[in-house]
Amino acid sequence: MDLLGFARGWGLKIAIGVFCLGVVWRIVGFALLRIRRDFNKPRKSVMKYIAAGLLTAGSRSWPHREFIGRTGAGEALGYSYHMGLFAVVLLFTPHIVLLGSLFGFTWPGLPSSLITIISVLTLTLFLAVLFRRLTNRVMRLLSNFDDYFSWFITMLVLVTGLAATAHIGARYETLLAIHILSVDALLIWFPFGKLMHAFYIFPSRALNGALLARKGATS
Amino acid sequence: MIDSTTPQPTPEARVVGAMRGFAQEIGALSAFRLESCIHCGICADACHFYIATDDPQYTPIWKVEPFKQAYKRESSALAPLYRLFGLKREVTADQLAQWQHLLFDSCNMCGRCSLICPMGIDVAALIEQSRHAMFDAGLAPKALYEKAAHQQLTGQPETSAEPYRDQLLAIGAKFNVPIPLDKPEADVMLCVPRTDIEHYPSAVAALARVMQHLGVSCTFRSDGLIAENYGYFSGGKDWQRTISLRLIDQAIACKAKILLVPECGHAYTALRWEAADLYGKALPFKVLSVTEFMGEELKAGHLTLNKAVGGKATFHDPCQVVRKGGIVDAPRELMKAMGVDLHELENHGGFSFCCGGGGGVLDIEAAAPLRYRTMEIKLREIDDTGAETLITSCSDCRRTFDDAQEHFTWDKKPNSLLELVASNLAQVEPT
Numbered sequence: 001m002d003l004l005g006f007a008r009g010w011g012l013k014i015a016i017g018v019f020c021l022g023v024v025w026r027i028v029g030f031a032l033l034r035i036r037r038d039f040n041k042p043r044k045s046v047m048k049y050i051a052a053g054l055l056t057a058g059s060r061s062w063p064h065r066e067f068i069g070r071t072g073a074g075e076a077l078g079y080s081y082h083m084g085l086f087a088v089v090l091l092f093t094p095h096i097v098l099l100g101s102l103f104g105f106t107w108p109g110l111p112s113s114l115i116t117i118i119s120v121l122t123l124t125l126f127l128a129v130l131f132r133r134l135t136n137r138v139m140r141l142l143s144n145f146d147d148y149f150s151w152f153i154t155m156l157v158l159v160t161g162l163a164a165t166a167h168i169g170a171r172y173e174t175l176l177a178i179h180i181l182s183v184d185a186l187l188i189w190f191p192f193g194k195l196m197h198a199f200y201i202f203p204s205r206a207l208n209g210a211l212l213a214r215k216g217a218t219s
Numbered sequence: 220m221i222d223s224t225t226p227q228p229t230p231e232a233r234v235v236g237a238m239r240g241f242a243q244e245i246g247a248l249s250a251f252r253l254e255s256c257i258h259c260g261i262c263a264d265a266c267h268f269y270i271a272t273d274d275p276q277y278t279p280i281w282k283v284e285p286f287k288q289a290y291k292r293e294s295s296a297l298a299p300l301y302r303l304f305g306l307k308r309e310v311t312a313d314q315l316a317q318w319q320h321l322l323f324d325s326c327n328m329c330g331r332c333s334l335i336c337p338m339g340i341d342v343a344a345l346i347e348q349s350r351h352a353m354f355d356a357g358l359a360p361k362a363l364y365e366k367a368a369h370q371q372l373t374g375q376p377e378t379s380a381e382p383y384r385d386q387l388l389a390i391g392a393k394f395n396v397p398i399p400l401d402k403p404e405a406d407v408m409l410c411v412p413r414t415d416i417e418h419y420p421s422a423v424a425a426l427a428r429v430m431q432h433l434g435v436s437c438t439f440r441s442d443g444l445i446a447e448n449y450g451y452f453s454g455g456k457d458w459q460r461t462i463s464l465r466l467i468d469q470a471i472a473c474k475a476k477i478l479l480v481p482e483c484g485h486a487y488t489a490l491r492w493e494a495a496d497l498y499g500k501a502l503p504f505k506v507l508s509v510t511e512f513m514g515e516e517l518k519a520g521h522l523t524l525n526k527a528v529g530g531k532a533t534f535h536d537p538c539q540v541v542r543k544g545g546i547v548d549a550p551r552e553l554m555k556a557m558g559v560d561l562h563e564l565e566n567h568g569g570f571s572f573c574c575g576g577g578g579g580v581l582d583i584e585a586a587a588p589l590r591y592r593t594m595e596i597k598l599r600e601i602d603d604t605g606a607e608t609l610i611t612s613c614s615d616c617r618r619t620f621d622d623a624q625e626h627f628t629w630d631k632k633p634n635s636l637l638e639l640v641a642s643n644l645a646q647v648e649p650t
Contacts, residue, residue, distance in 0.1 A: 029296020030250035039495035041505070043545050060339050066570040067335050070264040075337065078259065138260035138275040145306075147258050192297065197257045197338065204255040205339030207248070212341065215492055216545020218334060218569025 004173050007180035015184035022191025023199060043216035056209020056219050057202045074132065081129060084122030085154070088115060088161070112165070119162050126155050146193040153189050156182045230312030237315055237356030238289050241348065245294055252345055253290050255338045256280055262342050265335040267572050268325045271593040279332035279342045282321040285310045286349045315356055322349055323360045324586035328485075329538035329573035343543075350454030359453040362582045367449035371458040374442065374465055376413055376449050384441045386416050387423065394424030397431060402438035408475035408504075409439045410446040410466055412483040414614040418621075422614065425641030426481055426509065432644045433521055437479070443469030446486035451493070452579030460497040463489060470504050477505045479512055482637050484539030484577060484613040491544065508540055510612045513640055514549025517556055523645040526558030533562050533606035535597070535620070535633070536571035537613035550612055550636055557643045562604040572597050574611075576619030594623050601631065612636040 042049065061079065063071050089095055093109035100106035110118075130151055133139045160179035163169055170178075189195065212219035260278055263269040268277040275281070292298055292307035301307040328350075330343035353359060359367070366376035375383060384400070391398035399405070409430065415422040430437045443466040450459030470478045480487045491506040507515075516522035534554065540546050547568050554561050566572055575594040580586050601609055609631045611617055620633035 026254070026296045030247055030254055033245065033247040033250050033294070035247045036496070039498070039501045040492050041495070041501065056339060060337055064334060064570065066566050067264060070270075071261050071335065074259070074261065078337070136260065137273075138263045138269075138278050139258065141275040142258040142260050142278065142281060144258070192300075194257050197255065200251070200255045201338055204251065207251070208333070208339040208341045211248075212333070215543065217330070218542050218545075218547075 002173075002177075004177035004180070007177045007184060011181060011184045012187075015187035019187040019190050022188075023196070026191050026196055027199065038214075042214045044213060049210045049213040052213030052219065053206040053208075053210025056213075057206040060205045060209070074136075077125060077128060077132065081122055081125035084118055084125060085158075087118045088122060088158070091115065116162070116165060119158060119165075123155075123158055123162065126151070126158065130155075149189065150193045150195050153182070153186045154195075157186050233312045233315060233356040233358065234310055237285075237352040237358070238293065238310065241286050241289055241352035245290055245348075249345060249348055250290060250294065252340045252342075253283075253287050254295070255340050256287070257338060259337060262332040262336055262340075265331040267329075267331070267575065267593040267596050268589065271596055272589070276321060277325050279326070279346065280340070282318070282326055283342070283345045283349045285314050285318055286345070286352060315353070315358060318349075319353065319358050319360065322346060322353055323363070323578075324580065324583055325589060327538065327573040327575065327577035327580055329577055330543045331538070331570070331573065334542075334570065347454075351456050352454070354454030354456070359455065360579075360583050360585075362584065363449060363453035363579045364455070366582065367453040367455050367458045367462075370445070370447070370449045371455075371461040374445060374462075376445070376447060379413075379417075383411075383413060383416055383444055386420075387411065387439060387444070390416070390420040390423045391427060394421065394428075396424050396427045398427050399430070399438045401441055402436075402473060404474050405436045405438040406475065407435050407437035407477045407479050408443070408466075408470040408473055409437050409479050409481070410444055410486075411439065411481055412446045412486065412614040414447070414483070414618055415481065418618060419614060419635065419638075422482065422635050422638055425635065425638040428641045429509075429513065429522075429637065429644065432641075433516055438473055440469040440473060446481055446483045446490075448486060448489040449579070451485055451489040452582070456497075459489065459493070463494040463497050466490065467494060467498055467502060470502075475504050477507050477512070478502075480506060480508050482509060482537075482612045482614050482617075482635055484537040484544075484615060485579075487544055488539040508544065508546055508549075508612075509637055510540060510553070511546045511549045513637070514546075514552055517552060522640075524553070524556045524640065525643045525645050526556070527643055528554075528557045528559045528608075528639065530560065530608055531562050531604070531606045532559050532608035532610055533564055533601055533604040534567070534636075535564070535574060535601070535609060535611040535616055536568055537611060537616050538571065538573050538577055540612060541571065542569045550610075553636060553640060554610065557639060559610070559639075562606050564600045564604060566600065572600065574613075574616040574619040576615055576622070581615060581619050581622070590619075591623070591626055594619070594627075598623060598627065598629060607631075609633045610636050610639060 063075055091110045092115045096106050096109045133143055160182045164175035164179045209219045262280050263278040266277060266279050288307055289310050292301050326346055328343050328347055332342040370376040387398055411423055448459055448462045450462045480490050487508045495502045513522055574597055575590045580590055611633050617633045623629055624632060
């Protein structure tokens, strides 16, 4: 079996297996802990605070007016590279073909040239994100191996993808194999680090938003 | 330097105690909150301690770092891996001792950080849980620990020259208002901040006067008089329960339909949002803040007020009542009814900055220099409104502002909303 065959064969299967089991393990790990009943009388009806939670799941993507002056630039940077990543992963035609073979349906993609531009922009934003993490005193204090490794492995996927598309540095098959191997590595790392926030973000916002709304508190 | 209680546990016992306390409390919800943090540091931008100092150690989520570390090492899904490969170190006694400053001196548990997190994490809830663990580790600050210990034993946070019951009656006599005390039955049970008894007796009289005006069947109870809960501040959950139960038992004994929390922010949180959990079942009465109670009475037409308040005024929203308690409109409706020319602070309502004294910080002497630095944000906002009068609805906030007035030789004196209502009660003409 050649490198490409392994990368998209057993390599990918193993990576998806670790990803799925790991994600389930991470979630089950805390979801099975004790859930305490709240006996304090809610200020709002159940439907109202559930609705408020769902609203918070979306609204927290945009900072409150009171905070935007201090956090707007950082959040814009954060959300921009996420949007870039989504565009590259979900709207690049070869990715759609691969995902289509897994899910059984496809969707329209963006032209390759546009994806290349988005990829380069996203790459630039990624570097800016790292620069910010290294220079912002709060972020530097909070950061650990997980933050840097998760950044590195996502960046690796982006760089190898760009190299494969642009045919830079080696034969296309080799570049593609390296790119898919980097994806395999990302999938394997995913459940062990902060990339799990992809699964947590909306439930976390909704849950905490609902619990605050239960008290009538600001959320 | 560690400010702690006697007898001092060994450092090892401290760690075991803290981790046990935290592990006992960690449920699915807290674990989810700890799991969700992406280390973006945005919560720092909501915290007045960080904004005032630019010191990253005051980042709210950093204040729970040892507990995050302990959770990941001891209870998370990946705990075996963390331990096997030594990826998360055990929390040390020295580390916990350092965190006393971060969890007590530099956090008002005001909850502003919970509004900014892009992951939606309620950071303030995690900090409260971490305080419980610190208490178990013997690392509650002395000032809070001693008051909590005294209160859980005697009902009073500290010894007073005269019992509070007697002082209450004396206040009634001085202000010429009847103090309903120890009635066997009443619709509303009243309690009082000891801050008011000692510093603002006029607020106690105001409460009695408003209740008299409304003609409500109400009573104070000698055995459940004090609203404050130092168990809540210090992190001593069992003591918090004992202190809350004293009020709950008295409210049940007098068959109260409402337990009315006076102008005391944290007392409202402790009784409205935590007491039933500590009681183990739903409370057989409603818990209302005096501000929302007066708001409801105003809306129902039972409370009529004179529109007699002149001059520009601004309102400081107590965090526990407004942001965390959801009582945003009632104070504004009351002020409107009194004709207050309200000029809102730049950050108001649910987004208001804490006065800096909440969460027991006002009681911690060592925290005073830092507290004054953070207060400057609030004082600047107040000055910027151009208001002549500052109104608030929490005795601890009021005391914090009074202290600021002295420290900064500031030109404003805080006024109680309750007292303002009491002095603007309209005489209803007999028909």
